[in-house]
Amino acid sequence: MSVPQVVVHRDAELLATAVAARLITRIVDAQATGAAVHVVLTGGRNGNALLEAIAGSPARDAVDWPRLNLWWGDERYLPDGHPDRNHTQARAALLDSVPVDPARVHPVPASDTQGNGPEAAAASYAEELARAAGPGDRGGVPSFDVLLLGVGPDTHVASLFPEHPGVRETERTVVAVRGAPKPPPTRISMTLPAIRAAREVWLLAAGAEKAEAVALALGGAGELQAPAAGAQGRRRTLWLLDRAAAAAIPQQLYPPASP
């Protein structure tokens, strides 16, 4: 696993703009190799702000959208089109305005399309991921090029909450989450093993309400107490923060040249 690297931007708006530029470049470079590129999206404020920033960037046209494979790290178990679904929010922020191929966009099943409960929806998403995995991929998921995660104020990532059963999962790639402390209580989430199969994991956090969580996760907490601490990419783990969210991180992690 990779050692976390921290990048700090002035504020939430610049964070979204800078990460949008970074992600567009990363996708364009990966697509230039001819390989299938897989990106895992996140919900939440920073995830949606990033998608809006991509939508507003002229460089978005450099992405070969029909060839891009998109997944979600977690989802709220709600009917298709519900405004609180991460998929619905991603469509509004970006996906409805770029020429993605619906066959390559992989939303987590919704409660009305997969009405047999969140456990069945999680199993179905795990199967979909396994079908997309190539012979060289590990752990029953495609080798995600970039897996994005928002960091919650309690250190949750995807829908893996501190001390919840989901964060203890070591085998399955996707689990149902019941009784989540953040509404809605019923969710579907990729697990830490699936997250750690990604080549690059990028964690996003902005705002003073995230400062304690970021400091805890980067300060040596265990993943049960702070799930964000367990989110690491095979090649790269990037913590992309604004100044307010970075305010309490250990001094030695603060990048020296941050503006």
Ligand SMILES: O=C1O[C@H](COP(=O)(O)O)[C@@H](O)[C@H](O)[C@H]1O
């Ligand atoms: O509920 C969720 O929360 C996290 C963090 O969201 P934020 O608004 O605090 O940034 C998000 O990453 C996750 O996808 C979402 O389902």
